[in-house]
Amino acid sequence: MTMPETWENTIFDGGADLSASAAGLEASRCLQCLDAPCIQACPTLIDIPRFIKGIATGNLKGAARTIAEANIFGLACGKVCPTEVLCEGACVYNLTESQPIAIGRLQSFASAAALDQQWQFFTGGAPSGYRVALIGAGPASLACAHALRRLGHETVIYEASARGGGLLTDGVAAYKYPSNRALREIDAITAIGIDVRYNVQIGRDLAFEALERGFDAVFLGVGLGADRLLQLPGASLLQVKGALDWLERFKQGSKMSLGEPPARAVVIGGGNTAIDASRHLKAWGVEAVHLVYRRGEESLSAYRHEVAAARQAGVTFHFYVEPVAFEGEGCLTGVQLRGTKGNKDGSWTLAADLVLLAIGQHRIHTELSQIPGIEWAEGCIVVDRQTGQTGNPRYFAGGDCANGGKEVVDAVADGKRAALGIHTYLTQSDRQQTNQRETLHAPC
Amino acid sequence: MHPVDLSCELAGIRAPNPFWLASAPPTNTATQVLRAYEWGWGGAVWKTLGKPVRNVQPRFTAMHTAAERMVGFSNIELITDRPLEDNYREIAAVTARYPDRATIVSLMFETEDEWKEHIERSVAVGAQGLELNFGCPHGMCERGMGSAVGQEPALVETITRWAVRYAGVPVLVKLTPNVTDIIPPALAAQRGGAHGVSLINTIKSVMGVDLDRMVPLPVVGDASTNGGYCGPAVKPIALHMVGALARHPEFRLPISGMGGIGTWRDAAEFLALGARSVQICTAVMHHGYRIIHDLTEGLGHWMEEKNYRTLDDLIGRAVPNFRSWEDLDLNHRVVARIQTDKCIGCQLCYVACLDGSHQCIYLPDAEHPDAPIRLATESRMPWVAENECTGCQLCHLVCPVEGAIKMVPLHTGQPRQSWRELQALAVTESGTSNDSTLEGRQGFWQTQGIG
Numbered sequence: 001m002t003m004p005e006t007w008e009n010t011i012f013d014g015g016a017d018l019s020a021s022a023a024g025l026e027a028s029r030c031l032q033c034l035d036a037p038c039i040q041a042c043p044t045l046i047d048i049p050r051f052i053k054g055i056a057t058g059n060l061k062g063a064a065r066t067i068a069e070a071n072i073f074g075l076a077c078g079k080v081c082p083t084e085v086l087c088e089g090a091c092v093y094n095l096t097e098s099q100p101i102a103i104g105r106l107q108s109f110a111s112a113a114a115l116d117q118q119w120q121f122f123t124g125g126a127p128s129g130y131r132v133a134l135i136g137a138g139p140a141s142l143a144c145a146h147a148l149r150r151l152g153h154e155t156v157i158y159e160a161s162a163r164g165g166g167l168l169t170d171g172v173a174a175y176k177y178p179s180n181r182a183l184r185e186i187d188a189i190t191a192i193g194i195d196v197r198y199n200v201q202i203g204r205d206l207a208f209e210a211l212e213r214g215f216d217a218v219f220l221g222v223g224l225g226a227d228r229l230l231q232l233p234g235a236s237l238l239q240v241k242g243a244l245d246w247l248e249r250f251k252q253g254s255k256m257s258l259g260e261p262p263a264r265a266v267v268i269g270g271g272n273t274a275i276d277a278s279r280h281l282k283a284w285g286v287e288a289v290h291l292v293y294r295r296g297e298e299s300l301s302a303y304r305h306e307v308a309a310a311r312q313a314g315v316t317f318h319f320y321v322e323p324v325a326f327e328g329e330g331c332l333t334g335v336q337l338r339g340t341k342g343n344k345d346g347s348w349t350l351a352a353d354l355v356l357l358a359i360g361q362h363r364i365h366t367e368l369s370q371i372p373g374i375e376w377a378e379g380c381i382v383v384d385r386q387t388g389q390t391g392n393p394r395y396f397a398g399g400d401c402a403n404g405g406k407e408v409v410d411a412v413a414d415g416k417r418a419a420l421g422i423h424t425y426l427t428q429s430d431r432q433q434t435n436q437r438e439t440l441h442a443p444c
Numbered sequence: 445m446h447p448v449d450l451s452c453e454l455a456g457i458r459a460p461n462p463f464w465l466a467s468a469p470p471t472n473t474a475t476q477v478l479r480a481y482e483w484g485w486g487g488a489v490w491k492t493l494g495k496p497v498r499n500v501q502p503r504f505t506a507m508h509t510a511a512e513r514m515v516g517f518s519n520i521e522l523i524t525d526r527p528l529e530d531n532y533r534e535i536a537a538v539t540a541r542y543p544d545r546a547t548i549v550s551l552m553f554e555t556e557d558e559w560k561e562h563i564e565r566s567v568a569v570g571a572q573g574l575e576l577n578f579g580c581p582h583g584m585c586e587r588g589m590g591s592a593v594g595q596e597p598a599l600v601e602t603i604t605r606w607a608v609r610y611a612g613v614p615v616l617v618k619l620t621p622n623v624t625d626i627i628p629p630a631l632a633a634q635r636g637g638a639h640g641v642s643l644i645n646t647i648k649s650v651m652g653v654d655l656d657r658m659v660p661l662p663v664v665g666d667a668s669t670n671g672g673y674c675g676p677a678v679k680p681i682a683l684h685m686v687g688a689l690a691r692h693p694e695f696r697l698p699i700s701g702m703g704g705i706g707t708w709r710d711a712a713e714f715l716a717l718g719a720r721s722v723q724i725c726t727a728v729m730h731h732g733y734r735i736i737h738d739l740t741e742g743l744g745h746w747m748e749e750k751n752y753r754t755l756d757d758l759i760g761r762a763v764p765n766f767r768s769w770e771d772l773d774l775n776h777r778v779v780a781r782i783q784t785d786k787c788i789g790c791q792l793c794y795v796a797c798l799d800g801s802h803q804c805i806y807l808p809d810a811e812h813p814d815a816p817i818r819l820a821t822e823s824r825m826p827w828v829a830e831n832e833c834t835g836c837q838l839c840h841l842v843c844p845v846e847g848a849i850k851m852v853p854l855h856t857g858q859p860r861q862s863w864r865e866l867q868a869l870a871v872t873e874s875g876t877s878n879d880s881t882l883e884g885r886q887g888f889w890q891t892q893g894i895g
Contacts, residue, residue, distance in 0.1 A: 028510030031844050034791035035807075035824070056510060092788040096845060 008174040027056035041090035043413040044071035064114035078108030125152030138166025140399025141221030143415030170248040173280035203367030220397040225362030234326030243358035261285035262353035269358030387421025455639035459486035459546035466723035467550035474534030487546025492523035518671035539570025579620040579645025594620035597632035604636025642700035646672025679704030690718025708742030716762035786848035789824025793839035804832035
């Protein structure tokens with residue numbers, strides 16, 4: 001399946017890949033640490049020195065395989081991982097005057113080659129007779145399904161939207177990773193024999209009871225909910241949007257539907273989504289981008305390197321400020337702001353043609369609360385960390401809906417762990433499970 | 445000008461500095477050599493003259509590392525493929541314009557008459573000296589010239605004698621390293637009356653194989669052949685051969701050293717091991733004549749710092765310390781020490797010692813009576829069990845951080861003692877079988893893992 005190029009792909013390069021010679025040179029710098037700290041810093045425990053050695057010697061296929069064995073989203077993670085605080089942050093070169101190895105870019109280089117050359121490293125295992133349903137086609141479910149297929153289990157993913165990848169495809173700022181590359185990698189992953197049914201909303205189009213009849217186990221990889229919004233005057237103006245909602249529309253949009261970049265935009269929030277959105281707006285061509293945060297810089301939950309990059313890109317930061325109202329008659333003209341604790345500036349208006357709210361996502365999935373036995377804590381599904389198993393033994397969960405919203409690489413790690421948990425659950429001898437399911441005729 | 449005098453004299457050939465271009469593509473034409481002299485080169489050995497040849501394409505190939513290109517270089521080019529008349533005319537122009545430089549003509553012929561004719565013609569166009577090419581290991585040797593001569597001491601002696609008879613200018617013999625021992629051909633050159641030797645010529649080599657076409661490199665159409673290897677990678681081989689001649693008690697000729705010289709430091713090492721001038725080719729083929737500026741400047745500044753006022757103060761300084769293994773001090777002890785303020789915890793020293801050497805480096809969590817107490821910040825840093833350390837310095841070599849592993853001399857209190865001395869002692873004491881000293885020494889040998 002090849003996806004048509006969307007407008008985002010024509011304006012962002014998604015972090016250009018290294019050339020072969022640059023990759024070889026960078027790979028040759030790797031010291032090949034024995035007990036390599038970069039591996040320990042990777043949630044998916046990729047054998048980083050080994051794949052870098054492969055790049056250095058020209059064993060690119062071996063390098064790509066090493067990555068894929070540990071992390072089936074090698075390209076995506078190379079592009080979107082906050083490597084500064086993971087593998088590259090752990091590189092021993094940080095203790096010297098040399099730059100750490102560009103592990104993320106090397107990983108993307110090898111994984112992109114695997115996609116370009118269509119290297120298939122995996123085949124489905126000998127059929128086990130077991131069937132697993134996975135809800136949501138984000139990185140957690142795809143990583144889980146892939147590992148389950150290698151073990152011989154049949155897998156069906158139900159995805160409410162029309163395309164896979166979840167936030168990786170539709171929520172990551174396009175300057176970091178355009179959706180066409182995400183979808184290409186997903187195609188390669190599902191080629192192992194993962195059955196993905198799009199536009200199926202569990203609980204609406206298909207009942208949980210039906211799932212339980214047709215499958216031996218269920219993995220929940222549904223992510224978090226929609227953007228949180230603000231109940232303020234003017235919040236219903238069309239130019240006031242949730243940041244993820246807007247990014248999704250942007251990434252799926254055409255040149256026609258997106259129009260020209262507005263002159264002035266305000267992003268509200270202090271997390272990585274707020275920074276991503278701000279940088280995205282700057283990269284798109286918005287002249288004035290203001291980031292408004294109710295606390296001080298030290299309280300920003302975004303990564304420091306991302307904050308620095310946003311400043312470098314020309315984003316203006318406003319601290320100890322919160323919105324009071326969105327102004328405009330039918331069309332947004334500005335955001336009325338006031339100082340928060342310690343800021344006695346009073347209230348004033350910042351002119352704006354677009355406001356993006358990046359103040360978090362809703363966490364309650366009402367459709368999942370029907371499932372008996374699953375425990376919830378702070379809006380997230382409680383799981384056993386090693387197996388991903390929920391309070392209901394047939395249900396497993398991973399990714400944002402279980403970890404509260406972390407990186408793609410954490411979702412992949414969750415999915416891998418859950419796959420082993422599911423495999424153990426399915427194959428343990430004392431289970432009387434298979435006779436519980438009936439043949440399911442899915443409605444799509 | 446440098447406060448030190450870099451002027452150079454070798455077998456009566458004089459040059460403003462010891463940096464000469466070796467006989468090779470950079471000395472192929474007058475326009476090149478004139479340009480090199482303008483840059484400041486002290487001399488040039490003209491690309492070898494001989495009977496007409498034809499070359500193949502391509503004829504150069506190289507070994508690269510990711511960090512550096514052309515660490516090794518190989519060629520299958522032959523001697524000059526330009527008409528001899530052009531060469532002689534151009535040499536005359538160069539020697540007339542630069543009489544102060546060491547312009548030396550390299551020759552390779554077969555019969556005595558040919559040698560005579562071209563030696564006389566070379567001298568007539570102003571050659572300050574001649575270099576007899578007994579070294580080329582590809583193409584010409586199959587025709588009984590080049591290294592085919594250099595590998596036969598009797599031929600070396602005979603042809604050298606011819607050359608000296610007709611020359612009237614200093615004659616250098618260029619030696620091939622493609623021999624098991626460099627001494628016999630060098631002594632043969634000396635017996636033949638040579639005024640000096642130059643070495644090393646290139647080493648027989650196959651740079652690699654094109655794995656798609658299954659043809660060695662460089663691929664000439666459908667096949668390849670062995671080349672002559674040079675460049676930075678061959679420097680240790682060249683230094684050994686230069687040093688071996690310089691320290692040989694019967695060898696007395698001055699040496700023009702070459703093989704992998706690219707920097708002033710390389711040159712200083714050749715001079716210290718006995719060379720009176722150095723010749724350079726690959727580094728110029730890589731970076732051009734302009735490198736002469738750093739060569740002269742760097743050597744001059746270093747000599748000034750070390751109080752060497754002339755090249756003669758420096759030449760051969762390291763030769764007395766280049767000995768045979770039997771003369772080394774068996775009681776010299778060094779141990780590796782890891783500097784915790786510099787160690788970055790890559791543990792390369794640990795794995796190298798464990799798998800590649802003598803298993804004396806431990807990780808911090810090893811159970812060992814000598815294990816040091818390490819801070820939490822030092823939890824990745826290996827440590828050396830000094831009682832077990834054999835002082836091999838493999839760890840020091842693999843360590844990527846300058847100064848993080850130091851090799852520290854241990855003062856054992858034992859006197860200097862070589863294997864040769866120890867053997868002599870054993871012979872003189874062998875008559876008294878109950879000698880406790882001898883038994884004690886035998887025990888010492890065993891603990892050293894010797895014998």
